[in-house]
Amino acid sequence: MACPDRSRCVFKCFQYVALDLIRKCTELSKSVESWKKALYHLAERPHAFQSGNHLGFWDRQIYQWIQIEQECNGFTQLNCFFWKSLAQIEPSLKKVWEKKLMHIQAHTLLEHLVHKVIKLDNQLEVAKLLASSLSVAAKFGVVEFFNVVFQSYPPMLGYFGYTMLSILQNAIVNRQAKIFQFLKKTFGSAIAIGNYRDTSKDTILHSAAKLSTSPQLNSIPGAALRMQSELQWFKEVEKIVPPHFGNLKNSEDMTAQAVFTKEHKHLVVExxxxxxxxxxxxxxxxxxxxxxxxxxxxxxxxxxxxxxxxxxxxxxxxxxxxxxxxxxxxxxxxxxxxxxxxxxxxxxxxxxxxxxxxxxxxxxxxxxxxxxxxxxxxxxxxxxxxxxxxxxxxxxxxxxxxxxxxxxxxxxxxxxxxxxxxxxxxxxxx
Incomplete structure (x- = not known):
């Protein structure tokens, strides 16, 4: 019988093998490109992490109580054995148990990958590699990447400037509220320092003004609620930028407000x-x-x-x-x-x-x-x-x-x- 979710089953298998391999092979690869591909592959799969899953009320309660072998030690082994046995009997419980197992394995795999990367000789390459992986994680809303990278490699916290502002812009364009909140909480008022602009002279406020094509927006029922969500994003980004950002114009000689009006004209009608x-x-x-x-x-x-x-x-x-x-x-x-x-x-x-x-x-x-x-x-x-x-x-x-x-x-x-x-x-x- 075919698996109903083949992609997730394959990724869980890959995740387990990769985790075992990276633990055993201390010198798996010295190629920066190989580490880059591995981090990108993980960052592009938000469902492998807890932040990328939306559990119902009861599933959330079960998730908190379930204990997995990977996080158990000592006297808690018996508790883990109990939950594992119970999960084999009850299908709904098994589903939550398997999700938590996948999340723990993915998080552990991410920690090992980051620790391997930061041991590379060229620290500039390390910073660039981690920054590019964070940019991908921002696009897909994987908060765990930011937690692990900032905890494992504190210098990244001081690497705000151009790179981190582009990561913030990526989160805004893809309407990833969790990433936006995390960066806002982590960097505070420093988050909007500098007049960062992309190749089109767009500020992060211009990015918020553009109509999103993200699945996050399409999942909202009703055109009016989608319009409301777009306004909430624009207003929230407006709070963190200096007041003069409202007057800055892009390469098309348009302010952020003008871009918002133009981009959302049809959504207002709908x-x-x-x-x-x-x-x-x-x-x-x-x-x-x-x-x-x-x-x-x-x-x-x-x-x-x-x-x-x-x-x-x-x-x-x-x-x-x-x-x-x-x-x-x-x-x-x-x-x-x-x-x-x-x-x-x-x-x-x-x-x-x-x-x-x-x-x-x-x-x-x-x-x-x-x-x-x-x-x-x-x-x-x-x-x-x-x-x-x-x-x-x-x-x-x-x-x-x-x-x-x-x-x-x-x-x-x-x-x-x-x-x-x-x-x-x-x-x-x-």
Missing amino acids: GEKWMKETATSCSLIAVLIVTVAFAAGFTVPGGYKDNQGIPVFLGSNSFKVFAISDALAFFSSTASLLMFLSIFTTRYTEETFLNALPRKLIFGIMMLFLSVAATMVAFSGGYIIMLDNQFPLVVVLLALLAFAPVTVLALLHIPLFVEVVLSTYRHPFY
Whole structure:
């Protein structure tokens, strides 16, 4: 049977053999080019390291607790044997165990490669080789390369200048937030020293202004959220550069802001279309709930007392539940509808995609979800009044069925809601 992920299986095999070989052969090669290829090969495979894997909540907890033989010693050997045995029984656990094993082996292999490189006679060649490998690691988002290189070869920390700024630019172009955060934390205010420019006279702010072609951007759902992500990158890079960088022009006589506007012109149009389509679909539900809730508020279950206009079941607890939930459904759906309508009337500029539009969408979806839930509660309360507690089993079944629409709405809109919330309030730089 063919392996479902042949490339990873082959790399794991290569990794194990390479690690064993490099441990045994102290003089494996004195060729700089061979070390360069080995480091590049490792830097181009982010999935081999922990930073390149996105584990779910439960997998993250298991990952932290699992112990692998390579990191065990003494009394912990028994613990490692327990986890290894358990991993052979449970498939999901085995998957996490194998990932952690691969990450540890890759990290150990990287440490050995770096230690071999720094023993080369020509220290200038060492610095160039490590800098070029860091540039590749920045492109693919492998943070472990930076940790290992800076810890094993401290002189690289003082090798900031042109090379490290080009590495920073590489991280910005490829939208690697982890690398950007690491460099920002490591070098602090020194990160933007100097007026570094590439062959096109682009500063790092110009690099952030260009529309990314990175898979990181394509993985974001919705044109509006992609536009928001691009704005977040531009604003974050703008924070670390001197104020005069905003006025610097490249070879095309364009400032970074002008480049951003030009590059993202089509994304603004697509983002506006996506926002309006989303608002339209949600508005239809909100209009329906507003209509139903308004009508139900004046045609109460059981009717009114003759010539008094007082509901017959006014003193009933079920009626109170009906009245409160119907009012809540009406007000929340109205608020939701007004918020979605404001999305239509908003003047779509670049800046509105950063916070204004996403926050409106968050509030609108939240109010819509609340209105649907309240409508179902009102519906259940009305039916309980009509049945007069004569069929308790039917009432329970009815209450369960009433929340089916809430569940459906949650399945359809909660993923979008979570995406918008996380991208607005917990974007990668926080």
